[in-house]
Amino acid sequence: MKHADNINTPLLYRLSFITALVVAPHFQRLDLSITLALLAVLTLRLTTLYFTRWKPGRLLLFFVTILCAVLIFSVYPLLMGLEAKVALLSLMLSLKLMECRTQRDLKIVVFLGYFTLITHFLFDQEMLLVGYIFLMVIALTSLLVESSRSSKATGWRFTSLRYSASLLLQAMPIMLVLFFLFPRISGPLWNLGVDNSTGRTGLSDSMTPGSISNLIRSRAVAFRVDFDQAAPPPRQRYWRGPVLWRTDGKRWTRAKFLQAAPVTYRSSAQPIRYQVTLEPSPNDWLYALDLPETLPPEATLLPDFQILAKEIRNQRYRYAATSRLAYHTGPLNQREQRLALQLPDNITTRMEELVRQWRLEASTDRDLVNRALRHFRTEPFYYTLTPPLLGDNPSDQFLFESRRGFCEHYATSFTTLMRIAGIPSRVVTGYQGGELNPIGNYLIVRQSDAHAWSEVWLEESGWTRVDPTAAVAPERIEQTFEFDLEENSGLGIPVIFSAGDYGLFKNLTRQFRLGVDAANASWHRWILGYSKEQQQKLMQQFGLENLSAMKLALGMILATALLIPILLYLLRLRGEVKPDPVVKDYQRFCKRLSRTGIKRFPHEGPKDFAQRVMRKRPDLKPSVNAITQHYIKLRYGRSDGTKLRQQFHRLVRQFRA
Amino acid sequence: MKELLDQVVREAGRIIVGKEQTLRLALTCLLANGHLLIEDLPGVGKTTLAHTLAKLLGLQYQRIQFTSDLLPADIMGVSVYHRGDESFQFHPGPVFTQLLLADEINRATPKAQSALLEAMEERQVTTDGKTRALPQPFFVIATQNPAHQIGTFPLPESQLDRFLMRLHIGYPDEQAERLLLSGEDRRRLLEQLPACLTLEQLKILQQQVSNIYVADALLDYIQDLLKFSRTSPRFNHGLSPRAGLALINSARAWALQAGHQEVLPEDVQAVLAATVGHRLHSSGDTGIDEGASLAQHLLQSVPLP
Incomplete structure (x- = not known):
């Protein structure tokens, strides 16, 4: 039993690969030595997976961990600033990967991965990054799906990706509700000590x-x-x-x-x-x-x-x-x-x-x-x-x-x-x-x-x-001031202005660039710029003016609470085209009994259940017996009479526990 | 018919005391026309159980003690040169019987094991290029000792799969043991045991088993069980379609015994552990047999549709 929930090697490969991708956007922000250390740890992980005989011992892992800690403290002495914390998180995440063996470890790594994804937003909220993070969330979720499936299960290799994508898609309406209704803090939410002004160019005074x-x-x-x-x-x-x-x-x-x-x-x-x-x-x-x-x-x-x-x-x-x-x-x-x-x-x-x-x-x-x-x-x-x-x-x-x-x-x-x-x-x-x-x-x-x-x-x-x-x-x-820096790099050479006749390729890239810029601009305007004022404006369109944060939060909870039954209903509509009336009646019977404290186990057969009920409540014996007999006949028996069905329906309706 | 079967169980219960459930399962296995593997420690009554069943069902009975030097010919028989006719004459081996008890099957070499297992599956024997049909009905009750012992050849999965059910007998409870210790000699009782069934009746019973109705809802349940075993990470590999067929057949036989007109989920659940226990392995295979707990996990994880 001890090794029953070990995870297999292909899954570990996938986990390592996805972890690398999750951490990747941080590479440009962290100190080069930290990035190299991250890559080294990930490489170590992959090599020890490939050469199975070369298993890293506890001593080695301990040594590597100490080394990483020393490195972090030498680069960021007091762990001050966001970068230091992100570096610590990323390194620890990749080190956790090294000792990942059981399902529990996998879950820890995946949840840490989710958390690491959030930290990207502290630095950057561009559309591309958000898209990337969406993909990473799908990938991480697919790991959870994969780990709860048999490795021998047949079908497409990446079925788990499809599952997790559809899972997240189903969560989309709720995400939107939370986005639009979550009370905004006026002022920058993400501005947690990030120095945005460094390295920015612009006019000076x-x-x-x-x-x-x-x-x-x-x-x-x-x-x-x-x-x-x-x-x-x-x-x-x-x-x-x-x-x-x-x-x-x-x-x-x-x-x-x-x-x-x-x-x-x-x-x-x-x-x-x-x-x-x-x-x-x-x-x-x-x-x-x-x-x-x-x-x-x-x-x-x-x-x-x-x-x-x-x-x-x-x-x-x-x-x-x-x-x-x-x-x-x-x-x-x-x-x-x-x-x-x-x-x-x-x-x-x-x-x-x-x-x-x-x-x-x-x-x-x-x-x-x-x-x-x-x-x-x-x-x-x-x-x-x-x-x-x-x-x-x-x-x-x-x-x-x-x-x-x-x-x-x-x-x-x-x-x-x-x-x-x-x-x-x-x-x-x-x-x-x-x-x-x-x-x-x-x-x-x-x-x-x-x-x-x-x-x-x-x-x-x-x-x-x-x-x-x-x-x-x-x-x-x-004209629009466009010039070729290469052409104009000679000292003191007069500017050669682009005449505006671009080649086809240049024209296309220009169009593409403009398209991306337009998308980015509206992203900033509508999504990132969705502030308290815009929220109020939106609420005004629904006739709700001057909502306090408290009321907004209440509205958010209410909307979610309304949305979930609708989603569930839609899912059920898709799953079960037509619920069997016999089953429905029987479920009603079970529900009535469960109110008195006798709950049917999901795997419990009708006869076993009836016996249990009768043992606990001898007074119900005749009705429970009759209902169970009818149910068995209707559901598992050869008979399919409408008369029997009506009888069963009547019995259930009259049943009082 | 239920009375008849109940009587068989009652009679058998006089010999194998306090093991009604096991007896019923063994009977179910034979009704479903399947072979039975009994796995337990020495001395808990494996052989006696086989013997009792043979007697009660009125079947011809042969026993082979498997040893490491057992040869296929010892099971199937040999052709011996007959000087008088100047020809080879086939001397049928112990396999030509209606009920064969293969004792300690894991002691024999794989060669001898596979000879028996071919006979089990094909219900025929091929020697010297000639195929000979085995008598009808043909049951094999094999026993093996699960404890790790030197010099055994554990049955491979493919051969385990040929057995419809695997049963454990287990120690009797205190009361039953008392009865056993104080009572008459079981061997003598066994000899006096009357046959409760005729061959004809057995055939009719088997016919009735195949007539038990299986509703769509129940097939859904069985498919759910199979599907769960194939997708849950708890299992190394899922149940085969053959396992699904075995499950349905045993559940039918159980339903007949329980007096049901149709197969109920309870019937499936009653035979589940015995039918799938030897076909399941946990994903992190430890070599320790976890069949019972895996079957239990399967049972409790799949809700009735």
């Missing part, structure tokens, strides 16, 4: 030459935008981020505004309404089209039209805003004027000379701006992703020597020149353009769309956007 050209190598998504109407054309898609005022000649930084003044501007343009879904970012500002008008309630607008959020969000964040594309910002106040004319110390004479030259040619400020743009257009300036390294005075060097630069070079030197000319100006950073996804009908703005431009204050139009990059490389602004 200061700029030095080269900071944006580094950023654009990343294809990571910055945010996605759903427009309520048609999206504006590419040359008008300026997504406003930090506005930079102060400069030391090399570095540009924001100005400090003590308070958010109520900002107004005149505009005759139609407002554009849109929703932005911002990827997690380490910054506290939001992005909006130039110029924002209405904002999400939890944000404030600074006087330079930069939007500040109240807090840094480590979660994907969705907000609505409206903007107007044409505007007049009105007069400049003193402080702004002072800030917008601040000059660094390293202005060279040739810069001043250049501006003086322009001033002579131009009658108004506007003419001077145009003259400067013409300078960039006609002189041999190039737009390049890999500008040459500049020294202490980048503006001067760029303007007169290298003449190869990225948007930040053009924006900063242009702004400096305008300030020399006495025109108030500032640098705006943000994103420009974005790729329209026709599948989900939304705009994808990537880190590679990062951009910097200038704003000058003119008497007749207020703050006016001037993009010197557009003068040098109009394609950058007019």
Whole structure:
């Protein structure tokens, strides 16, 4: 009996294999040495399964366990942080595999596996991962199915997979009820000390030459935008981020505004309404089209039209805003004027000379701006992703020597020149353009769309956007900014813009990529973004407003309680097409008896049961006898008379225990 | 008919005291036209049981004591050269009888065992290229000693399968033992035992067994039992279709004995342990015979449909 519930080798193989798959997504997150240790333990398991003679002794297992523990403590000294705990869990899971022999061990490993699957959600909740986890749950469940089946059972080798898949499918309605009705905690549920901001790229609140050209190598998504109407054309898609005022000649930084003044501007343009879904970012500002008008309630607008959020969000964040594309910002106040004319110390004479030259040619400020743009257009300036390294005075060097630069070079030197000319100006950073996804009908703005431009204050139009990059490389602004990094990797080589004629394969992959992105976006919006507010909205559609968490929980329990009988009923309908009335009557008879404490065992025959009943309740003897006789005749006998059947039915109905 | 069978059991109960259930099962086995294997320690009455049955049923009776040097010819018979006719003449062996008691069957070599087992299955014997039919009816009651002993050849599963039932007799209870010890010599009683049945009656009884009705609901139950044995991880391998047939036939015979018109689940359950016990092995085979507990597990795990 002792070895009766040992599990066999094929099942152990399967268990080891599935355990490896369950742990696999953690590999990228854990320290390399931990990953190697995990793989080593799994390999050890498989080899000892293959070479049956080489059985790991207790001493060896003990040694391996100690080694693993030492490794974990050396990598994560105090077991601080989520990674350490996950590493511990994964290693212990694979070690448990080593001593897996009986059914009980198998169950422990499977349940630990379920738990390990949950830990993946602490790091990532992407659709692909969720799909993977679904598959793993099916696989783990199939192990439980397999272990309760005979190994000699015939049929398809993976029947257990089918069983477990259908089992989980049957649980689906309940899962949905729990998902929609489980009371939400406002705020991130999964944010258990996970640092999401590490390794994230994005704009920062200061700029030095080269900071944006580094950023654009990343294809990571910055945010996605759903427009309520048609999206504006590419040359008008300026997504406003930090506005930079102060400069030391090399570095540009924001100005400090003590308070958010109520900002107004005149505009005759139609407002554009849109929703932005911002990827997690380490910054506290939001992005909006130039110029924002209405904002999400939890944000404030600074006087330079930069939007500040109240807090840094480590979660994907969705907000609505409206903007107007044409505007007049009105007069400049003193402080702004002072800030917008601040000059660094390293202005060279040739810069001043250049501006003086322009001033002579131009009658108004506007003419001077145009003259400067013409300078960039006609002189041999190039737009390049890999500008040459500049020294202490980048503006001067760029303007007169290298003449190869990225948007930040053009924006900063242009702004400096305008300030020399006495025109108030500032640098705006943000994103420009974005790729329209026709599948989900939304705009994808990537880190590679990062951009910097200038704003000058003119008497007749207020703050006016001037993009010197557009003068040098109009394609950058007019089209979706796509380029081949390989093609453009040479130092100082002008950007070759993709003409937009893709090969068939490239086109297909692009379509596929866009499709995946659209699916992911709606996944985030509808599933992961299903928050307390959305829940309330959904409840409102059913006419239930302002439900407390308690009521929701009650509703959840109620809905589940309603659902289970329905599911059971459906299952029964499928299993038994037509229940035999004789059996039904007999079951009723047994039920009545069970109420008095005499319960029929499932395997007990009618005659044995009757005898037991009569021994316990001699008073029932005649009726029990008659019913049992009838039942035996009807169910196991040759007779199939309707008369007998009716008699039996009457007997059961009259029976009182 | 029930009375007749009851009388057989009653008479046998005078010899084998306090073992009514075992006697009934043994009788059932013979009614179902199957061979019987009795497995128990020496001295609990295996041979006496076989002898008693032979007497009561009025059958011709032969006994072979199996030893390790037993040859197939010792069982089946030999052809001996006859000088007078200048020809070989067949001298039939002990197998040519109606009831054969094969004592300690696991002591003989596999060769001798298989000779007997062929006879059991085919109900005929082939020697010197000539096939000879065995008398009708033909029953084999084999006994074996389960305890591990040096020099035995345990019957392989395929040959165990030929036996319709396997019975254990077990020690008698105190009262029965007292009766046994204080009573007359069983051997003498046995000699005086009258035959309760004629050959004709036995044939009629066997005919009636096959007439017992088996309802669809009962077939469902039997199929459920077979299916469970094949899918539960508790068993090394499931029951064969032959085991299913054996179960139905024994249940029919039991039903006749119990006076039922039709086979009830109780009849199946009554013969289950004896019929399937020697055909089941637990999945982690330990070499220890667990037939009884496995049969019990099977019985309690399968609900009546």
